Amino acid sequence: MQSKIMSRRDIDFLLYEWLDVEALNRRPRFQDHSRETFNAAIDTAEQIATDLFAPHNKKSDQEEPHAVPGERCLEVKVIPEVKVALDAFCAAGLMAAGQDFELGGMQLPCTVEKALSCYFTAANVGTTSYLFLTIGNANTLLKTGTPEQVRRYVAPMFEGRYFGTMCLSEPQAGSSLSDISTRAEPDPVAGLEGERQYRLSGNKMWISAGEHDLAGNIVHLVLAKIPGPDGKTIPGVKGISLFIVPKFLVNEDGTLGERNDVVLAGLNHKMGNRGTTNCLLNFGEGKFKPQGKAGAVGYLVGQPHQGLSNMFHMMNEARIGVGLGAVVLGYTGYLHALDYARNRPQGRHPANKDPARPQLSIIEHTDVRRMLLAQKAYVEGGLGLVLYSASLVDEQRTAETPEARERATRLLEFLTPITKSWPSQWCLEANSLAIQVHGGYGYTREYNVEQFYRDNRLNAIHEGTHGIHGLDLLGRKVSMQEGALFKAFAAEVRETVEAASLADAGAAVSPQLREYGDALAAALRRVQHVTQALYGAGDMNKTLANASAYLEAVGHVVVAWIWLEQAIVAARALRACGETGAAGEQADFYHGKLQACRYFFRWELPKVEQQLALLESIDTTTLDMQDAWF
Amino acid sequence: MQSKIMSRRDIDFLLYEWLDVEALNRRPRFQDHSRETFNAAIDTAEQIATDLFAPHNKKSDQEEPHAVPGERCLEVKVIPEVKVALDAFCAAGLMAAGQDFELGGMQLPCTVEKALSCYFTAANVGTTSYLFLTIGNANTLLKTGTPEQVRRYVAPMFEGRYFGTMCLSEPQAGSSLSDISTRAEPDPVAGLEGERQYRLSGNKMWISAGEHDLAGNIVHLVLAKIPGPDGKTIPGVKGISLFIVPKFLVNEDGTLGERNDVVLAGLNHKMGNRGTTNCLLNFGEGKFKPQGKAGAVGYLVGQPHQGLSNMFHMMNEARIGVGLGAVVLGYTGYLHALDYARNRPQGRHPANKDPARPQLSIIEHTDVRRMLLAQKAYVEGGLGLVLYSASLVDEQRTAETPEARERATRLLEFLTPITKSWPSQWCLEANSLAIQVHGGYGYTREYNVEQFYRDNRLNAIHEGTHGIHGLDLLGRKVSMQEGALFKAFAAEVRETVEAASLADAGAAVSPQLREYGDALAAALRRVQHVTQALYGAGDMNKTLANASAYLEAVGHVVVAWIWLEQAIVAARALRACGETGAAGEQADFYHGKLQACRYFFRWELPKVEQQLALLESIDTTTLDMQDAWF
Structure with a gap:
C-alpha cells in the first residue's frame, strides 16, 4: 500500500529532478555524499517514522501529557511510546543529521535534512516537536555559545541525552518580546566560566517541551533582562540577554548535579498538537535552592543585551x-x-x-x-x-x-x-x-x-503570527537594502518565465506553460507596482494597514512561481517519457504535476487581483474602524 | 458586562428596524402578539441560555456522553446539567414556540422563533441539538402524520416528555439516500391504525440524539424500504417510506409500553459538537422482541414510497x-x-x-x-x-x-x-x-x-454537504420554473439597489451607498450572464463541474445584498440620530453597520469576480483530472 504519511515519489521529484541536490556533492562539505547516502537517510527516516512515530499519533492526542504532583514540584507523565520513538530517532544519529562529522553529525545538506524531517512531522507532530526544538536549541548554542557551553550542553543534545527548549514568551509578553520581565542578576562564582553565572527569576509561557520525563536533562534557552546598578532594566529589546538554564546543573565532568529552580507551574491544554507539553515555567520561585541560594542558575550566552539577535540567528x-x-x-x-x-x-x-x-x-x-x-x-x-x-x-x-x-x-x-x-x-x-x-x-x-x-x-x-509576518514582509523585507531582496526574487521569477516559454516550444503536452508564464510575469509586475503605491502613501499607518492582504497576495504569486518551476520540469520529463516509450505510472505522475499547476494558475493565482486592487487603492476601511463602532 | 453569547442590540436592529416583524401583528395568526410579547420571549431565551446552557458548554465538550453496558444493551450517560437545561427550556414552553395556541404553542412568527433560538445554539450547541431535532421531528409529523400519531407522539414532544430524531443515513448511504437498505415488512395488527404497523430491520448511522437518558421516550423518524411481494425493494428514492419507531412502544392511553428493538450499536466521537450523542443504531437486531416478535415496531407515516418527500417537507x-x-x-x-x-x-x-x-x-x-x-x-x-x-x-x-x-x-x-x-x-x-x-x-x-x-x-x-448544495443551486434551483426563482431574487436586489441610490441622496454619512448599489447591480448582471454561459455549455457535466464555486460566488452576492439592506436602514437611522441630537452609543452602532458594509463591499464582494470568470470560461481543470494522475 502507498504510504499515507508522505509521497516519496514527490520528494524524489523535488530533490533530484527539480532542485538537483546531487549537484551539492561537488562541494567540499558534501563530497562524501551521493544520491545513495541521501536516499539511505530518507529511507531510515521513513522507516522509523512509519514504525514508531505514526502508530501512537492518535494515542498521544487522546492521552495527552498530564501534570502530576512530584516530591517538591509538578512533574509530567507522557505515554511510553513517545520515548521509544525519540530514542530510535536519536540512535539513528538523526539529531545531528545536518551537523559536522566532527560533532558526530552526518553533514547532510539542509535540503535533505528537511526532506527527511517531513516524515517525522507528518507521522506525529507532537512527538517530533521534542526533537526539532532540541536541534534548534543546539544550533543556536553552536553559533553563539562558548566552547565550554557546547561541550557541556550541545554534545549531550546531539546524543539525545538532553533535550532543549526556547523560552521567549511570558504571560504578558507574547508577540511583544520587548516587554518580557524575567530578570537575571549576576552571580559570579569561581571555576570555569564562573563569571557567566546569573540568577534568574520570572515566568515563561508557551514553552513547548518545557517539562517531561523523556531525557536526562532539559536545556532551557531563556531570554531575560540584566538590571543595571540602579536595579532597573533597559526597556525594549535592547535590554534582553540570552541564558542557558538547565533543569539539572551539569558538573564539569558532565555528570548531573543539583536540581535547578526551574519548575512547571502548569500545562496549557491545546486544541491540537497535544503530544507536546506546553508549559508555564517558573524560574527562581523558591522550590529549589541550587548552590544554597535563591534564583534559578543561568549562564550567559554571548554578550549581554544581544539576546534577541542571538536567539534570532x-x-x-x-x-x-x-x-x-x-x-x-x-x-x-x-x-x-x-x-x-x-x-x-x-x-x-x-x-x-x-x-x-x-x-x-x-x-x-x-x-x-x-x-x-x-x-x-x-x-x-x-x-x-x-x-x-x-x-x-x-x-x-x-x-x-x-x-x-x-x-x-x-x-x-x-x-x-x-x-x-x-x-x-x-x-x-x-x-x-x-x-x-x-x-x-x-x-x-x-x-x-x-x-x-x-x-x-x-x-x-x-x-x-500571520499578521506579524505581513508587517515583516511589507514593512521590512521589501524595503531592506533599497529593495534588493525583492529584486532578487523578481530576477528569479523572470528567469522562470523565460524558461517556461522555452519549455513550451514544441511541447505538445504542455501548451499552457507560456500562458502561465505570462500570467506570472503580469502578477509580478502588479505586485511591484502596488508595492510602490503602498510606499507612496506617505503614512506608514496607511502603508502597513493591509499588510496581511499583501502577505497573502505575494504568497500566492510565490507559490505560482514554484508551480511553474515544477511544471517546467514535469513537461520536460513527460517529453522524455514519450521519447523513451515510458508510460503508465511514470507519465501519470508528470501529468498530475501539470494538472495541479493548471489548477493553481486557473483557480488560485487570479485570487490575488482582488487583494492587489484593494492594496493599490490604499484602502483605509480597517484603519478607519473605531473601537466604539464594534 | 455585555453578553458574549449574542448581541441583543443587533437582533433588535434586524427584527424591528430592518425586517419590521411588528408588522406581522396585523395578520390574524399573530394578532395577539406585540413587540412586547416578542421581547418577552427573547428575554426568556436569553435568560435561560445564559443561566443554564452556557455554563456547561465546556464541560459537556470535555465530558462528552459515553456508552455504558446496560442490562440488555448499551446505554448512554450524559452529564446532569444537560437535563436541567433542557427541562427549563421545555418548562418555559419554548418547544412549541412557533406552534398554534391550541397545541399549547405560543404562535410566534418563525422570524422571532429563530431569533430566540440563536441564544441557545450560541450558548451551547451540543445541548440545544436535542431540542431542535425534536422540534423538527414534531413539525414533520404535524405535517404528514395521522391525528392519532400527532396525539400519541407529537403532543408529548411539545411537552418535552419525549425527544425526537431523524434517521436517514446508513453506513453505506450518507449523501446517497437512494441506497439505504433498512427494510420495513408489513405487520398489521388489530386496533387503532393497526394496519400502519411494520417491522423494521437495518442500521442507521450519524443519528444525533439517537440514544440518551434525557427524556422518557425517543421518537425516531426512520426512512426504510417496504419490499414488494417478490421480497425485493424498489431501487432509488422512489422506494423509500417513512416510519415512526419509538424507543418504547406507546399504549393507547399514552402510557409507555414495551421496549422496542432499536438499540445503540456505538457512538461516533466527533471533533466538536460533542455534547450531542451521535449514534449508530441497530433496528430489529434481536436484543428485544416487542409483542413477542422479531423486528423493531414501526408505524408508517403518510403514504408508502413517499418517505423522502415527507421527510423533506x-x-x-x-x-x-x-x-x-x-x-x-x-x-x-x-x-x-x-x-x-x-x-x-x-x-x-x-x-x-x-x-x-x-x-x-x-x-x-x-x-x-x-x-x-x-x-x-x-x-x-x-x-x-x-x-x-x-x-x-x-x-x-x-x-x-x-x-x-x-x-x-x-x-x-x-x-x-x-x-x-x-x-x-x-x-x-x-x-x-x-x-x-x-x-x-x-x-x-x-x-x-x-x-x-x-x-x-x-x-x-x-x-x-457543501458540494451537494452547489449542485442544488446550480443544477436545480436556478433552472426551476424557467428561472422564476432566480428572477424573484434579482427583482429584490434591483429594489435594494434603487433604494440605495435614494438613501444616498443628501446623506452626508453614507456617500458610498450608491457606489455599493452599483457594484451589487453589476455583480448580479455578471451572475446572470455566467449562469446563461454555464447552461450554454451543452453538457451537464461541464455545466455542473464547478458548482461549488458558483454556490460561493452567488453566496457572496447574496450577503452583499443583505449588507446593503442593513446599511440603508443604518444610514437612515444615523440621519435621524443627527436630527434628534442622539449620539454616542446609538450613532456608534449605525456607524459600525456602515463600516462593516463598507468592509464587505471593499474586501469581500470583489472576490467573486475570479470565481465568475472561472465559471464563465467553462473551466474543465477538475473535470479533466484523472484518478491515476493523483
Missing part, C-alpha cells in the same frame, strides 16, 4: 520548520483523503443516476476531484516552497561565490515570512478539504484527518 | 437551522474575540514603539481590527441572511396575497442552499479569526473560541 530555519510542519500535515491529510476517495462508494454521476447500478467511488465525482486537486496544489506547492527555502540555506552556507551566497541570503530573507505563513493558511485549508472529502467520517476521531486539522491550526500563531 | 427549515447554528457559533466567537481584544495589552503602534510606554490594547492594532471587522461582516451578514430566510417562512405561511406567498416561496427555495452553506464557510472563518485574535491563548481549551471552531466545522458536512 536560527529564526529563519525555525520558520522554515513551521512552514514545513504546516505543509506535511496538509500533505498527510491529502494522502488520507485520496485513499478514502478511491475506496468509498457513494452516489452516481449526474448524467446516469440509475439507482440499480452500483455506487461509484467518490473520486469519480467532479467536486471531490476538485477538493483533491486543490489539496494537491496546496501541499505539493507548499512542499516545493519549503524545500526551495531549505536549498537557499545550503546555498547561503556553501555556494562557491560570495555573489551566490548573497543572492541566496536575499531570497531567503524575502521568502521566509511566506514560507512560514503561506502553508499555515493554505495547507490548513487542505486539511479542511480532507475532512470534507471524508464527509461525516472525517469529522470523527475514529478517522485521522480531524486531528491533522486541529494540529495544523497552531501554525498561523506561533513563531510570529 | 421540513428540510428548508432544517437548513435554515444549520445556517443559524453556523452563524451564531461565529457570532459568539466574535463577541469573545472583541472582548479579549479590548482587554489584552500587547505591543505598540508602528509609529511609536517606545518600549517605556505601556502596551496598547490589541484592538488598537489595525490587523486586529481587520480580523474583528471581518468577523463582524461575516456574522452580522450571516445573521441577516438567516433571519431574512426565516421571515420568508412567515411570508410563505401568512402573507395576505397568493402572489406574496408565491414570491416568498421562490425566494426561500433559491436562498436555502446559500443560507445553509454560506455561514458554514464564512462564520467558520470568523471562528478561525477569533482564535487568531486570541493568539496562543485562543488555541488552548482554557479559552472558549477553539471549541466554537471545532463545533462549527460540522456545518459544511451535515444536512447536505
